[in-house]
Amino acid sequence: MIPAPFDHITPRTLDEAIRALASHGEEAKLLAGGHSLLPMMKLRLARPKLLVDLSRIAELSGIEAERDRIFIGALTTHYRIESSELLKEKCPLLPQTARVIGDVQVRNRGTVGGSLAHADPAADMPAAMLAVGAELLARGPEGERWLKAEDFFLGLMTTALGPSEILTKIRVPVLSGHHGTAYLKVPQKASGFAIVGVAVWLRVERQLCTEIGVGVTGLDAKPFRARRVEERMKGTNLAQSLVQAASSQVTQGVSPLDDIHASAEFRAHLARVYTARAIQEAAKRAGV
Amino acid sequence: MPQKRVSLRINGRDYTHEVEPRLLLVHYLRDMIGLTGTHIGCETSICGACTVMLNGEAIKSCTVLTVQADGGEVLTIEGLGRAEELHPLQEGFWECHGLQCGYCTPGMILAAYQLLLRHPDPTEEEIRRGLDGNLCRCTGYQHIVDAVQYAARKMRESK
Numbered sequence: 001m002i003p004a005p006f007d008h009i010t011p012r013t014l015d016e017a018i019r020a021l022a023s024h025g026e027e028a029k030l031l032a033g034g035h036s037l038l039p040m041m042k043l044r045l046a047r048p049k050l051l052v053d054l055s056r057i058a059e060l061s062g063i064e065a066e067r068d069r070i071f072i073g074a075l076t077t078h079y080r081i082e083s084s085e086l087l088k089e090k091c092p093l094l095p096q097t098a099r100v101i102g103d104v105q106v107r108n109r110g111t112v113g114g115s116l117a118h119a120d121p122a123a124d125m126p127a128a129m130l131a132v133g134a135e136l137l138a139r140g141p142e143g144e145r146w147l148k149a150e151d152f153f154l155g156l157m158t159t160a161l162g163p164s165e166i167l168t169k170i171r172v173p174v175l176s177g178h179h180g181t182a183y184l185k186v187p188q189k190a191s192g193f194a195i196v197g198v199a200v201w202l203r204v205e206r207q208l209c210t211e212i213g214v215g216v217t218g219l220d221a222k223p224f225r226a227r228r229v230e231e232r233m234k235g236t237n238l239a240q241s242l243v244q245a246a247s248s249q250v251t252q253g254v255s256p257l258d259d260i261h262a263s264a265e266f267r268a269h270l271a272r273v274y275t276a277r278a279i280q281e282a283a284k285r286a287g288v
Numbered sequence: 289m290p291q292k293r294v295s296l297r298i299n300g301r302d303y304t305h306e307v308e309p310r311l312l313l314v315h316y317l318r319d320m321i322g323l324t325g326t327h328i329g330c331e332t333s334i335c336g337a338c339t340v341m342l343n344g345e346a347i348k349s350c351t352v353l354t355v356q357a358d359g360g361e362v363l364t365i366e367g368l369g370r371a372e373e374l375h376p377l378q379e380g381f382w383e384c385h386g387l388q389c390g391y392c393t394p395g396m397i398l399a400a401y402q403l404l405l406r407h408p409d410p411t412e413e414e415i416r417r418g419l420d421g422n423l424c425r426c427t428g429y430q431h432i433v434d435a436v437q438y439a440a441r442k443m444r445e446s447k
Contacts, residue, residue: 001331005289008309008355031356038351039332051309055356079345103421104402106333108345109352190334 003041010053014060014139014166020052022141022164028052030166032075032114035106060113060168063087072170074113078102078125081112090174093181093201097128100185102192113167119157119222120193121257126153126223127199128183130215134172140165149215149225156221179203180286184278185218186270188261194218195262196270198250198278202233204286209238214279219271220254228252229275238283247276294358298323299367307354314338314349317364325365325394329423336422339395340364346402348421365394368401376442377401377435386435388426396422400436408444410436 008031011017021028029048031037032055040046054060060075063084070091072081081087082098101107101115101124115125116136129136129149136147141164152160161167175181185197196218203211212233214226232246251268258264291306298321305320317323317340326349329337333351340349341363369375377397380386387393396419403410403418410418415436416429424432 002312002315003310005308005310007289008292008353010355010358034353034356035333035351038353042331053356103336104399104418105336105339105346105348105421108402109347 001042003038004044004047006041006048006051008051008053010056012056014057014168017052017054017057017166018139018141018164020050021166024050024052025163030054030117032111032117033077033109034114035102035110036114036118036120054166065090065174068174068176070172070174072112072172074117074167074169075111076113078107078110078112078115079104082107091132091172092175093128093132093183093199094125094172096181097124097183097199100124100183100187100192106192112170116152116170117159117161117167119153119159121156121221121223122188122193122195122197122218123223124183124185124194124197124217127194127197127215127217129170129172130223130225131181131199131201131213132172132175132215133213134170136167137169137171138162138165139168144168146171153222153224158222175201175203177203178205178286180282180284180288182278182281182285184274184281186274196267196274198271198274200275200278200282202238202279202282202286204238204283204288207237207288209233209236209283212279214250214275216250216271216275219251219256219267221257224254226250226275229279233279238279238288240280243276243279243283247272247279250275292355292358294354296354296357296360296362298362299364309353309355311354312350313340313342313347313352313354313357313362316354317349317362323364323366327391327394329391329395334423335392335395336399336419337392337395339398339422341398341401344405346399363398363401365397368397375401376439376446377404380435380438380442381432384431384434384438386427386432387424392422392424392426396424396432400432400439403436404440404443408440410440412437 027049228249256264327337329335
């Protein structure tokens with residue numbers, strides 16, 4: 001399968017890339033690792049006339065800690081996140097999530113920014129970013145702005161990025177105190193994409209859950225933060241019956257996807273079960 | 289559409305060509321360079337038959353454009369060993385019966401090569417996880433795992 005013809009440019013700076021986007025409008029697409037875009041182009045689900053290849057812009061890659069925040073360049077590959085000692089120590093939910101994306105070859109090429117900006121409803125990384133309360137830096141012709149992960153995902157493959165904006169950086173908090181994290185998913189057998197995936201980080205003080213973030217992917221047309229579940233868990237001792245009662249709230253106000261891989265009813269069931277398991281696993285890792 | 293000039297080092301040799309931006313790396317390797325050891329399977333980045341090393345990392349060459357690989361270094365199965373001096377992985381697949389039809393083998397070996405670069409002494413679980421992106425419809429995988437263990441042992445001993 002060969003994509004329809006297109007032109008390809010490799011800007012050396014972000015400004016050059018933004019100018020190319022602004023002048024070509026909807027005919028241009030950004031190319032990062034290409035592991036979402038190229039398969040779509042082969043199937044003619046996308047037919048851009050111009051690919052703006054970001055791979056030669058050095059400032060877009062890398063992982064750096066600064067006080068209580070970690071900055072991740074949008075072009076950082078899933079493998080770099082999976083194997084980052086810094087992230088394993090300071091924000092382990094990200095490596096835990098990256099390591100179950102696709103397979104080795106896909107993780108070597110696929111990028112965190114590409115995954116977030118593509119906003120596939122079954123992608124893994126959005127769940128983790130929502131759970132830790134990540135912030136995303138968008139740069140466009142008018143300058144830069146930070147977006148909360150919760151405000152970033154608008155719908156099926158739709159984000160808050162403007163037509164000439166580029167997601168350049170992700171900022172996540174250093175998870176401090178007594179905490180535990182987990183990402184659990186039901187993968188679709190052939191592709192590894194999440195039928196349902198749940199990411200959790202929680203903080204425990206004196207055996208009580210004082211803070212919790214729950215990100216859910218695969219269930220609805222867009223990944224979301226399960227605020228109802230979080231509110232039910234906060235302040236509890238994470239007892240199994242409480243976890244199960246809270247997790248049953250994950251489908252409230254949600255329209256579960258329904259496709260050949262799982263019916264809406266089955267997806268909702270999986271979401272409730274996997275939310276409970278992910279919270280319990282995170283609690284176990286926090287020593288509860 | 290305009291052609292783009294690309295320069296790649298493939299198995300230690302330098303090549304420069306004018307290519308269409310949409311030319312996939314696997315087609316470049318097979319049709320323009322003549323290295324047909326890299327196979328085309330699913331063409332959808334699932335099966336792993338087209339796996340090669342690009343700049344030291346295993347990739348699925350059906351999902352990488354040749355222009356993305358410009359300036360890079362590629363290793364294919366032809367560059368791994370020679371008929372008279374097989375790479376330990378090739379020897380392992382031979383000795384342990386790691387193939388039947390052989391279609392998945394070049395990709396399987398390159399994925400295993402990536403695994404051994406990162407984990408010279410892998411557990412069985414690490415081997416299975418490292419080969420997660422490669423499908424074999426003949427062997428049931430057990431002999432492939434044996435072959436990788438054989439190669440890992442041999443490579444450690446020769447160090």
